[in-house]
Amino acid sequence: MQKKKLVLIGNGMAGIRAIEEILKLLPDQFDITVFGKEPYPNYNRIQLSKVLQGDTEIKDITLNEWQWYEDNDILLYPGETVTKIDKENQVVYTDKGKETPYDHLIIATGSNPFMLPLPGADKEGVTAFRDIEDCEKMIDASKNYKRAAVIGGGLLGLEAARGLLNLGMEVDVIHISDYLMERQLDRPAGELLQKELEAQGMNFYLERHTTEITGEKRVTGLKFKDGGSIPADLVVMAVGIRPNVALAQATGVEVNRGIVVNDHMETNIPNIYAVGECAEHNGMVYGLVAPLYEQAQALAKHICGMNHQGYKGSVLSTQLKVSGVDVFSSGLINETAETKAIKLFDEWQNTYKKIIVQDDKLAGAVLFGNTKEGTKLKSLITKGASVEDYLESQQAALDDESIVASMTDDEIICGCNGISKGEIVHAIKTDGLSTLEEVKGATNASRSCGTCRNLVTDLLSETLGDEYEVNTKETICNCTDFSRDEVVAEMKEKGLTTSKEVMNVLEWKTEEGCPKCRPAINYYLGMVNPQEHEDERESRLVNERLHANVQKDGTYSVVPRMYGGVTNAEDLRTIADVADKYEVGMIKLTGGQRIDLLGVKKEDLPNVWKELGMPSGYAYGKSVRTVKTCVGAEFCRFGTQDSTGMGIQLEKKFEGLNTPHKVKMGVSACPRNCAEGGIKDVGVVGLDGIWEVYVGGNGGTELRKADLLVKVKTKEEVLEYTAAFLQYYRENAAYLERTSHYVERVGIEHIKEVVNDEQLRKELNERMDEALGVYKEPWNEVLESGTTLKDLYEKVTAK
Amino acid sequence: MDGGIEMEQTVRKVLIGNYQDLPESLGKAVEVDDKELAVFRLSNGNVKVIENKCPHRGGKLSEGMVSGEHVFCPLHDWKINLTDGLVQAPDEGCVKTYKTSIEDNQVYVEIPER
Numbered sequence: 001m002q003k004k005k006l007v008l009i010g011n012g013m014a015g016i017r018a019i020e021e022i023l024k025l026l027p028d029q030f031d032i033t034v035f036g037k038e039p040y041p042n043y044n045r046i047q048l049s050k051v052l053q054g055d056t057e058i059k060d061i062t063l064n065e066w067q068w069y070e071d072n073d074i075l076l077y078p079g080e081t082v083t084k085i086d087k088e089n090q091v092v093y094t095d096k097g098k099e100t101p102y103d104h105l106i107i108a109t110g111s112n113p114f115m116l117p118l119p120g121a122d123k124e125g126v127t128a129f130r131d132i133e134d135c136e137k138m139i140d141a142s143k144n145y146k147r148a149a150v151i152g153g154g155l156l157g158l159e160a161a162r163g164l165l166n167l168g169m170e171v172d173v174i175h176i177s178d179y180l181m182e183r184q185l186d187r188p189a190g191e192l193l194q195k196e197l198e199a200q201g202m203n204f205y206l207e208r209h210t211t212e213i214t215g216e217k218r219v220t221g222l223k224f225k226d227g228g229s230i231p232a233d234l235v236v237m238a239v240g241i242r243p244n245v246a247l248a249q250a251t252g253v254e255v256n257r258g259i260v261v262n263d264h265m266e267t268n269i270p271n272i273y274a275v276g277e278c279a280e281h282n283g284m285v286y287g288l289v290a291p292l293y294e295q296a297q298a299l300a301k302h303i304c305g306m307n308h309q310g311y312k313g314s315v316l317s318t319q320l321k322v323s324g325v326d327v328f329s330s331g332l333i334n335e336t337a338e339t340k341a342i343k344l345f346d347e348w349q350n351t352y353k354k355i356i357v358q359d360d361k362l363a364g365a366v367l368f369g370n371t372k373e374g375t376k377l378k379s380l381i382t383k384g385a386s387v388e389d390y391l392e393s394q395q396a397a398l399d400d401e402s403i404v405a406s407m408t409d410d411e412i413i414c415g416c417n418g419i420s421k422g423e424i425v426h427a428i429k430t431d432g433l434s435t436l437e438e439v440k441g442a443t444n445a446s447r448s449c450g451t452c453r454n455l456v457t458d459l460l461s462e463t464l465g466d467e468y469e470v471n472t473k474e475t476i477c478n479c480t481d482f483s484r485d486e487v488v489a490e491m492k493e494k495g496l497t498t499s500k501e502v503m504n505v506l507e508w509k510t511e512e513g514c515p516k517c518r519p520a521i522n523y524y525l526g527m528v529n530p531q532e533h534e535d536e537r538e539s540r541l542v543n544e545r546l547h548a549n550v551q552k553d554g555t556y557s558v559v560p561r562m563y564g565g566v567t568n569a570e571d572l573r574t575i576a577d578v579a580d581k582y583e584v585g586m587i588k589l590t591g592g593q594r595i596d597l598l599g600v601k602k603e604d605l606p607n608v609w610k611e612l613g614m615p616s617g618y619a620y621g622k623s624v625r626t627v628k629t630c631v632g633a634e635f636c637r638f639g640t641q642d643s644t645g646m647g648i649q650l651e652k653k654f655e656g657l658n659t660p661h662k663v664k665m666g667v668s669a670c671p672r673n674c675a676e677g678g679i680k681d682v683g684v685v686g687l688d689g690i691w692e693v694y695v696g697g698n699g700g701t702e703l704r705k706a707d708l709l710v711k712v713k714t715k716e717e718v719l720e721y722t723a724a725f726l727q728y729y730r731e732n733a734a735y736l737e738r739t740s741h742y743v744e745r746v747g748i749e750h751i752k753e754v755v756n757d758e759q760l761r762k763e764l765n766e767r768m769d770e771a772l773g774v775y776k777e778p779w780n781e782v783l784e785s786g787t788t789l790k791d792l793y794e795k796v797t798a799k
Numbered sequence: 800m801d802g803g804i805e806m807e808q809t810v811r812k813v814l815i816g817n818y819q820d821l822p823e824s825l826g827k828a829v830e831v832d833d834k835e836l837a838v839f840r841l842s843n844g845n846v847k848v849i850e851n852k853c854p855h856r857g858g859k860l861s862e863g864m865v866s867g868e869h870v871f872c873p874l875h876d877w878k879i880n881l882t883d884g885l886v887q888a889p890d891e892g893c894v895k896t897y898k899t900s901i902e903d904n905q906v907y908v909e910i911p912e913r
Contacts, residue, residue, distance in 0.1 A: 511867035512824075512842065515876055518864060538824040542862040542873040550873060554859050791822035797830045798815045798908075 003031045007102040009082045011036025014276025014292040015108030021300030032074045033100050039079040041066050046449050052135045052163030085251040087269050104271055104303055107248055111241040111277040120213030126235045129160040142167035145233035149222055151210055153180045157238035162323040165201050172230055174205045184318045184329045189352055189368040196325050243278045243285055258285040263310030265299040275299050282313050289448055290415045317378045319451050328374035331381040332356045332364025357387045376403055379411045404458045413455050416448035428463045477516035479508050484734040491528050499539055520735035527730055530771045543620035547778045548605055558597040559619035560612050564629045564647030565593030578611050592626030603795040609779040616779045623658050627651040627665040630674035639669035641686025646715055656775040660733040678706050681739040682722055691718045695725050696743030704740040707748035724755040727768040810909040818904045826861035837861035846899045847881035848908045854892035
């Protein structure tokens with residue numbers, strides 16, 4: 001039998017999903033050809049904002065790899081546009097001169113961003129936010145320009161704005177309505193969102209009508225109807241999308257707002273179907289992924305000749321993360337005269353929930369901050385469940401921690417892909433799945449927007465019980481099945497005092513561990529028992545063993561301590577003399593305001609230290625490194641506090657403290673924050689009469705803005721709160737976990753609770769003092785110990 | 800000393816020091832002629848000698864972490880067997896190994912002569 005020819009126009013999420021469904025139902029029955037105007041395989045457009053933020057590559061959001069097309073014998077023409085459909089002879093023509101006949105033709109051309117026809121909209125620096133090319137344009141702009149204006153305070157606009165903030169631009173969002181995301185949220189939720197986004201650095205102009213984009217060749221600003229104007233070097237239009245219907249229209253397919261289809265996704269022309277954002281069903285055009293996937297499913301069944309009731313429309317439901325904030329809505333969003341609402345607003349946790357009840361039935365819901373209940377609510381709203389049922393199920397959910405336990409098998413877990421609890425549980429059981437990744441691969445659940453991943457993990461643990469715990473536990477390394485917490489607990493409980501003992505008692509799988517677990521155990525032993533623990537030099541990696549940084553050529557670098565980054569002429573002279581005498585290869589200023597002498601031979605290290613006569617700067621250690629400071633009130637005309645003095649005090653106090661990973665600090669004397677405390681593990685900012693202490697910032701591999709821990713009045717309090725924070729981090733973080741990851745993991749609120757508790761703070765300070773009490777300056781210790789000098793630094797020549 | 804001298808190769812025994820002077824569970828670099836060797840005193844008491852250069856980027860193996868009969872290169876964590884000199888999977892390669900002997904607390908290494 002000859003295969004039927006199936007042609008898909010549009011290589012996007014809806015169209016490819018239809019193909020996937022068809023392949024599932026009737027594999028090998030169709031010759032499939034796909035045309036896509038973008039030069040990429042099918043990618044997850046929902047996650048475009050991540051590409052914009054620059055930390056995600058296209059391959060990370062790719063849904064179907066090139067290999068998938070190959071494996072399924074799909075002929076893919078990326079970067080090729082269909083220009084004409086001959087509906088009589090059933091042939092399509094492309095811009096590259098290709099002719100392809102079809103038996104079934106699916107139009108899934110999606111939509112185009114709507115560009116406001118403003119004067120100046122054609123200027124350089126004006127873009128939409130719809131595809132990868134737009135993202136690249138914005139990333140380029142962010143390298144050379146500073147001020148971005150996003151027109152549109154809907155979902156797309158806010159995602160673009162967040163991305164641009166991450167790229168380091170100043171971002172204004174212009175919105176025509178009087179609150180944000182008014183299509184998906186009610187006013188209280190929209191206002192909460194605005195507050196949160198303002199805290200993140202976005203600036204809003206609400207109820208503003210843009211009338212003109214100003215500038216010469218390139219955009220320089222925007223003008224508003226009320227006469228106001230703002231400067232801008234980049235304008236992103238995110239005011240909405242329009243179904244892409246041009247091709248259908250030219251072919252004579254019936255088009256209203258979108259391409260008109262019936263319940264089987266058929267257009268008025270035989271053998272031509274439409275699916276996705278370009279299609280209009282029952283007067284509705286959908287732009288969210290879940291309805292599009294439902295359409296794809298209905299279409300696949302129809303094309304495969306399956307008996308099917310067709311697509312009946314979708315209850316609109318949104319569950320998303322806007323800039324780190326979870327929001328959800330479903331069904332009715334705003335109250336009417338016929339509705340009653342249940343509202344809960346928790347100002348402390350900053351969460352908001354509204355359930356709309358109509359005729360005693362659930363008709364809609366809005367969630368802000370915590371959306372765990374979203375999938376459940378959506379399913380109840382779709383079913384038209386009674387409000388009693390809901391309240392009952394809520395009680396059941398309270399009794400049983402995870403919400404999945406109270407869900408029935410047919411309830412949907414993954415809204416994007418329409419995967420029910422029953423399907424996931426079935427897959428876990430029959431395919432022996434044990435990880436989220438495996439569930440994603442086998443069922444598609446959690447593969448699109450990812451908001452249901454918690455539910456899927458809950459399901460895994462519910463289905464697998466203890467087995468799951470074992471499977472997902474993060475062990476210290478491959479030498480053991482124990483996790484960090486378990487090892488530390490065993491150390492305390494059994495009074496283990498050496499690495500050897502730990503590895504013996506806990507039945508390590510390797511004889512003497514590896515470079516991952518050995519330094520970790522050595523650290524934990526010292527943290528648990530600062531007084532008794534004898535540091536194990538053979539468990540230290542080279543830098544920490546030799547107290548210098550190894551370089552690629554086997555030489556070392558020397559960074560002397562320079563408290564708060566403040567030095568003097570005499571020290572500088574000494575450094576210069578030592579550098580001359582030992583012929584150092586390079587003298588460099590470090591990022592932490594220190595002087596680095598590079599290219600020192602190992603055997604010279606002790607003499608270099610001796611002649612410098614300065615303490616070690618610990619530039620090599622998993623320990624408190626440097627405290628960077630700004631000039632401060634002593635000289636700076638803007639300074640309000642003694643930042644150098646504060647920095648020196650901090651550095652002297654915490655000098656040489658072993659920590660899970662390196663700890664960098666900064667102290668500034670005014671909000672200009674010249675010492676960059678916003679990206680330090682501990683950042684202190686002095687304001688008039690106040691010190692702000694920020695924690696968990698990072699300026700390295702993964703940028704993270706520090707969270708405000710506390711505002712205090714005195715230097716002593718800064719030391720006290722910093723000590724409490726650092727000790728808590730020392731006691732609870734995993735070895736090699738930076739404060740940024742740690743704070744992100746446990747949450748700043750939790751850490752605030754701990755350090756703000758007077759009793760806990762006092763105890764943490766006591767334990768910190770104990771840890772600091774055993775510190776010995778390492779360079780001097782080496783110089784004073786003949787054996788260490790001989791063991792580690794001696795040069796041996798044999799004949 | 801059990802044979803070890805191959806037919807057409809002569810070896811020279813070089814004294815590298817007192818056994819007690821070798822730090823336990825650590826390596827030590829020793830220069831012999833134009834070669835640099837890494838000498839390890841393992842926790843089981845054995846002494847192993849290999850060339851002091853990782854086949855990857857030339858890291859000094861004497862500064863690496865020792866675990867059982869293996870050393871991990873300090874630069875990029877390659878794992879190398881101290882007895883046969885083989886780099887462990889997934890990396891590949893090998894380093895030269897040298898025979899050792901201990902007499903009266905003195906540690907000798909056998910250097911092949913050309």
